[in-house]
Amino acid sequence: MIQRMILIVKEIGGGAFASIAVxxxxxxxxxxxxxxxxIGGNLEHYIRSRFAASIPPDTIxxxxxxxxxxxxxxxxxxxxxxxxxxELGTMRRMDGVTGVYxxxxxxxxxxxxxxxLGFSYQSDILAFGVPYPLVRRDIMGKEYRFDWENPAxxxxxxxxxxxxxxxxxxxxxxxxxxxPRISERGAIGFGFTLVLxxxxxxxxxxxxxxxxxxxxxxxRIDSLAxxxxxxxxxxxxxxxNLDPRARYQYAYxxxxxxxxxxxxxxRISAMGFDVExxxxxxxxxxxxxxxxxxxxxxxxxxxxxxxxxxxxxxxxIATFGRLEYYRxxxxxxxxxxxxxxxxxxxxxxxxxxxxxxxxxxxxxxxRRLAESFHLAGFLISWNLSPDAYHAAILFGALIPAVSCxxxxxxxxxxxxxxx
Amino acid sequence: xxxxxxxxxxxxxxxxxxxxxxxxxxxxLDRGDIVSLTGTSGCGKTTLLHVISGxxxxxxxxxxxxxxxxxxxxxxxxxxxxxREIGFIFQTFRLLPNETVRTNVLLPARIRxxxxxxxKEYAEELLDRLKIYKFRxxxxxxxxxxxxxxxxxxxxxxxxxxxxxxxxxxxxxxxxTAAGILDVIFDLRMQGKAVLVVTHDGYMHERSDRVYAIEDxxxxxxx
Numbered sequence: 001m002i003q004r005m006i007l008i009v010k011e012i013g014g015g016a017f018a019s020i021a022v023x024x025x026x027x028x029x030x031x032x033x034x035x036x037x038x039i040g041g042n043l044e045h046y047i048r049s050r051f052a053a054s055i056p057p058d059t060i061x062x063x064x065x066x067x068x069x070x071x072x073x074x075x076x077x078x079x080x081x082x083x084x085x086x087e088l089g090t091m092r093r094m095d096g097v098t099g100v101y102x103x104x105x106x107x108x109x110x111x112x113x114x115x116x117l118g119f120s121y122q123s124d125i126l127a128f129g130v131p132y133p134l135v136r137r138d139i140m141g142k143e144y145r146f147d148w149e150n151p152a153x154x155x156x157x158x159x160x161x162x163x164x165x166x167x168x169x170x171x172x173x174x175x176x177x178x179x180p181r182i183s184e185r186g187a188i189g190f191g192f193t194l195v196l197x198x199x200x201x202x203x204x205x206x207x208x209x210x211x212x213x214x215x216x217x218x219x220r221i222d223s224l225a226x227x228x229x230x231x232x233x234x235x236x237x238x239x240x241n242l243d244p245r246a247r248y249q250y251a252y253x254x255x256x257x258x259x260x261x262x263x264x265x266x267r268i269s270a271m272g273f274d275v276e277x278x279x280x281x282x283x284x285x286x287x288x289x290x291x292x293x294x295x296x297x298x299x300x301x302x303x304x305x306x307x308x309x310x311x312x313x314x315x316x317i318a319t320f321g322r323l324e325y326y327r328x329x330x331x332x333x334x335x336x337x338x339x340x341x342x343x344x345x346x347x348x349x350x351x352x353x354x355x356x357x358x359x360x361x362x363x364x365x366x367r368r369l370a371e372s373f374h375l376a377g378f379l380i381s382w383n384l385s386p387d388a389y390h391a392a393i394l395f396g397a398l399i400p401a402v403s404c405x406x407x408x409x410x411x412x413x414x415x416x417x418x419x
Numbered sequence: 420x421x422x423x424x425x426x427x428x429x430x431x432x433x434x435x436x437x438x439x440x441x442x443x444x445x446x447x448l449d450r451g452d453i454v455s456l457t458g459t460s461g462c463g464k465t466t467l468l469h470v471i472s473g474x475x476x477x478x479x480x481x482x483x484x485x486x487x488x489x490x491x492x493x494x495x496x497x498x499x500x501x502x503r504e505i506g507f508i509f510q511t512f513r514l515l516p517n518e519t520v521r522t523n524v525l526l527p528a529r530i531r532x533x534x535x536x537x538x539k540e541y542a543e544e545l546l547d548r549l550k551i552y553k554f555r556x557x558x559x560x561x562x563x564x565x566x567x568x569x570x571x572x573x574x575x576x577x578x579x580x581x582x583x584x585x586x587x588x589x590x591x592x593x594x595x596t597a598a599g600i601l602d603v604i605f606d607l608r609m610q611g612k613a614v615l616v617v618t619h620d621g622y623m624h625e626r627s628d629r630v631y632a633i634e635d636x637x638x639x640x641x642x
Contacts, residue, residue: 333502
């Protein structure tokens with residue numbers, strides 16, 4: 001056994017020039033292929049992270065489909081009276097959806113009373129209940145955030161005001177009525193009273209008053225209504241309405257990426273809802289990413305093909321160059337099994353060594369590239385997946401080993417001994 | 420009986436026609452026999468050596484070496500038999516030029532998996548007997564033709580085979596060197612080996628026990 005191991009070790013070192021050629025072919029192939037894959041992956045990541053992510057929307061606004069109208073009035077009621085909890089669940093389970101945030105309208109009359117420096121003003125208003133994650137970044141202050149998630153009796157209700165209302169007041173109402181302009185920062189923490197169940201047109205028995213405070217401003221939801229904690233709105237709707245089931249007027253569906261936006265939009269639309277999303281931009285971005293992937297993939301395929309051919313040729317030529325030696329071994333008693341195994345081991349070892357060296361060289365090159373290559377946010381990083389890495393090692397070993405088969409077949413079946 | 424070949428038939432397809440290169444050849448060699456084989460180029464001399472050694476399989480017939488039948492269908496067995504029972508000497512020596520004389524000689528033993536102290540001593544004894552001991556650590560590439568053939572003979576003998584097959588062992592050598600090599604081959608008789616030599620050398624024919632020629636695939640005794 002030891003003598004045979006010696007023969008195998010000698011074979012690995014035999015034909016040094018051809019062996020080095022095979023080794024270099026594998027090293028360069030793995031390097032070139034890996035580099036293409038890494039740059040392609042980085043380019044795609046760049047488009048995703050910089051380009052696609054900087055162009056929202058990653059949000060779909062879902063609303064109840066509006067019925068047809070004649071003159072001032074709508075014909076009949078909307079297709080549904082709102083979005084149900086089950087329908088929200090269906091949306092949540094869709095592939096690519098990262099969050100579903102329902103918005104419920106307050107179904108009872110509502111008034112706001114403002115008293116400030118002896119001046120008193122009251123107005124009928126609209127309100128929506130929105131979940132905390134949708135306005136989290138707009139709420140200024142920890143206590144308001146806490147109150148939004150945990151509304152409690154006796155505590156002023158935190159209210160988020162759409163910037164559209166503030167701008168409308170400052171630009172259209174303040175000056176004509178001799179009122180001061182209001183700044184965002186100054187308005188935070190401003191207290192007023194909400195009258196729930198009463199408006200200038202209607203009053204419900206058992207209406208209630210509650211203190212409220214401006215907790216922030218938002219542009220995230222385009223509306224002329226105030227935004228209140230969802231849980232509070234749902235509890236008031238339940239208190240004043242007969243229908244115990246929670247129904248939502250809107251839902252904001254967050255998606256993972258632009259491709260998901262296009263796909264999820266059409267699925268929600270198929271559920272019978274109106275969908276608002278900038279799918280045109282998303283389609284273009286998705287197409288761009290697909291094209292980049294296609295070009296990178298095609299180039300990779302070409303590189304794989306060239307690399308495989310180069311490695312195969314190198315291994316085949318190296319094997320043909322050793323045929324005289326193999327022929328001698330056969331004649332003096334070496335079996336086909338041992339000879340084939342020996343040659344396979346030789347090229348598998350060379351391939352493995354080459355693949356490892358190629359990936360190490362790639363690691364080094366990527367590090368150097370990352371240090372020296374700076375192009376407007378395009379960063380090169382090692383993004384080779386473990387699967388791709390293992391495939392490089394496996395095929396780096398397999399291709400040269402398999403490529404020696406034609407030469408061995410020729411040896412076994414064509415011209416074993418010549419003299 | 421060391422070699423017993425019976426009814427060997429080998430057919431080749433040459434340019435679309437089936438040609439019986441060997442057509443029912445019977446050949447037997449006993450211990451100490453030295454048999455010469457001659458014939459025109461392409462008559463089938465080397466093919467007969469290949470069939471005897473198991474490199475090529477016959478279409479009909481059988482070969483027995485030391486009573487053991489050559490198992491053509493089982494490469495592992497045929498290879499083992501070739502390694503242990505047969506020693507090969509080639510016209511072009513077929514040494515490993517970048518390896519030393521000692522490594523070349525020990526190659527069949529390495530394939531056998533047996534390079535122990537006894538084998539090494541035997542290899543050195545062979546080199547000594549063949550008068551090339553002083554070159555044991557020299558690379559084969561730098562040896563003369565005669566020295567190379569002596570190394571090849573030592574390699575053929577290292578596994579102590581009983582049958583030696585030599586394919587024109589002196590064709591590439593000058594007359595004087597060739598005579599020296601033939602002397603070495605005839606010395607094998609003393610060691611009890613059976614030798615089958617393909618040769619056109621008249622001196623070899625004179626000293627052989629029997630001389631055969633292959634004509635139209637058949638074996639014809641010349642002396």
